[in-house]
Amino acid sequence: RLTDPPPTTEVASVTMRRRGLTILALALASALVVAACGSDDSAARRLSLRFGSVTERSTDGGADGRYTTAAVNGMNEFAVDLYRQVAADTGGNAIVGPYSATFALSIIYVGARGQTATEIAQVLHADGLDPADWHEGINAYDLTLDARTAGSPTEWNAANKVWIVPGLELRDEYLDLLTGSYGSPVAEVDFGQSENTRGLINGWVNDETN
Secondary structure, three states: OOOOOOOOOOOOOEEEOOOEEEEEEEEOOOEEEEEEEEOHHHHHOEEEEEOOOOOOOOOOOOOOOHHHHHHHHHHHHEEEEEHHHHHHOOOOOOOOOOOHHHHHHHHHHHHHOOOHHHHHHHOOOOOOOHHHHHHHHHHHHHHHHHHOOOOOOOOOOOOEEEEOOOOOOOOHHHHHHHHHHHOOOEEOOOOHHHHHHHHHHHHHHHHHHH
């Protein structure tokens, strides 16, 4: 949730120490990643969304669960790393949301290449999987949680979104993975209209999560 007007260019960073290294994952090019766990769709109806050739989330075929176990194992290892780092920095009680952090980093991973992609994969413990297999496994796991909680007393909502300036050039394969594997087409917002944009993003978070 944004409490201050978003800047024109946003840098989202996650720092983890692993095997004595400080690994920094960066989301650049005016992209702001919001990940939250928690729905009226009033804010969603006002979003200007960008698609490639894929316009719906994959719920079969690519999301058949073949890589779910590997993705969950990686997520669990990342959760332990994250908690240890946060606990060491705070020196007291700490509450972390590894599920949302995993999705936020995975969305960045979709667009990463070269050394950046390698370091993000190491942080997520996804380096034993092909990137496409990691995204497939994450998608299958998320859909499994949705299916298990449907119709039960447990209420489960997960929402992830990348926000960009209008007209930013993006490759179709990036747009397709965000939509197909994460159910999260890119949203265009005018960061120059800071108050309106802050209200739109906060409204979307409020509508999509608890």
